[in-house]
Amino acid sequence: DTAVSQTPKYLVTQMGNDKSIKCEQNLGHDTMYWYKQDSKKFLKIMFSYNNKELIINETVPNRFSPKSPDKAHLNLHINSLELGDSAVYFCASSRTSGGTANTGELFFGEGSRLTVL
């Protein structure tokens, strides 16, 4: 049973196209995230949603629009793709309740490698 699953795993597309990456978690977590990992392996947070509400929106272009239909899903839609959008996008989830007993660990999906040509 996959805890955090994202699709597709690979995505190759042309500049200017619009694409979506889907993410689902079956852990019952209340917070979900999108991270971008570039070619230098830096993991940068893009968005954080808690109970379907946007909590964190880092300096991400408006072309990126997250959508959370329910607590278990956080999808990422990207408009007008650019070469610089090529990266691996990771979805993650965590539980924010539980007080000091909560380690706050993130559970990551396997990543979606986006290549823009």
Next chain:
Amino acid sequence: SQKIEQNSEALNIQEGKTATLTCNYTNYSPAYLQWYRQDPGRGPVFLLLIRENEKEKRKERLKVTFDTTLKQSLFHITASQPADSATYLCALRNAGNMLTFGGGTRLMVKP
């Protein structure tokens, strides 16, 4: 500006030795520090958490230290094995509850 620095050069060690990885940070007052392991083509996997009031945390062959004065965490793997070869990422959780990652250090354990 806030920075989390890990040695970008790969660390090569012989099987059985202790691997020590470093995570330095500036302009943070982290409530937590976490370490993750990432294998090629996979997502990061949580290993250990250490809180600001803890000096050391152990889990099997892993040991993490946290020095808030030096603004540094050390991650040790004792009796290293080739299967420990991976990239190790440190991450800071600040008062805003946001988790920010360092660039990771790749560890290669040779048999």
